[in-house]
Amino acid sequence: MSAIETIQQRRSAPKLTTPAPSAEHLQAILAAGLYAPDHGRLKPWKFLTVEGDARIKLGKLYLKAALAETADLSQERQQRIKNMPLRAPTVVIAVAQPVEGHKVPVLEQLIATGAAVQNMLLAAQELNIGAMWRTGEMAYKSVVKAGLGLQSKDEIIAYLYLGTAVLTAKPREPDAVDQYCVSWTGDD
Numbered sequence: 001m002s003a004i005e006t007i008q009q010r011r012s013a014p015k016l017t018t019p020a021p022s023a024e025h026l027q028a029i030l031a032a033g034l035y036a037p038d039h040g041r042l043k044p045w046k047f048l049t050v051e052g053d054a055r056i057k058l059g060k061l062y063l064k065a066a067l068a069e070t071a072d073l074s075q076e077r078q079q080r081i082k083n084m085p086l087r088a089p090t091v092v093i094a095v096a097q098p099v100e101g102h103k104v105p106v107l108e109q110l111i112a113t114g115a116a117v118q119n120m121l122l123a124a125q126e127l128n129i130g131a132m133w134r135t136g137e138m139a140y141k142s143v144v145k146a147g148l149g150l151q152s153k154d155e156i157i158a159y160l161y162l163g164t165a166v167l168t169a170k171p172r173e174p175d176a177v178d179q180y181c182v183s184w185t186g187d188d
Ligand SMILES: Cc1cc2nc3c(=O)[nH]c(=O)nc-3n(C[C@H](O)[C@H](O)[C@H](O)COP(=O)(O)O)c2cc1C
Pocket: 010, 011, 012, 013, 132, 133, 134, 135, 136, 157, 169, 172
């Protein structure tokens, strides 16, 4: 399949189940991320893979973060929070670890990490592995960052959920290119 076909056919898989990507496929997906455009070759990223029981520990960390803000969460809500990382057999946490004070602005380093995530999504599509880019409130909580061993300047760019898609969504209908892309011809 051509790169353009892979791009056109990629869809997110909100429901994922086992089997998890094989070690070989996971490696290929992670490696694809590392080909992302990266100004200054700063490699301003870290990718944490979370599989098996580590997902349970991640769920507990989420709960700790939620309870630190709201002590009286219902049992149902607590359970839902704990179960979040169990929505896929494999979670890749894409973290931007920007180099501050560098001539390459932090924004560009965050974007490079996002580009790495997109590469991973496309690699997963190519390998017929279900994938979804999620963030949500747990991407922004200091307790979660600390529990993952991150610094406060680090940013969680994605929780990339990987597994076997329960349902395969149809490719999106193409957007009207002219609606979003215009030729800028400058001022006279
Ligand atoms: C930075 C970022 C964060 C996202 N976070 C979420 C999320 O937390 N929950 C969600 O349902 N979709 C999230 N999405 C959107 C999905 O990944 C997906 O792109 C969207 O549902 C459209 O589906 P499609 O990829 O099949 O076109 C996020 C996308 C991006 C780029």
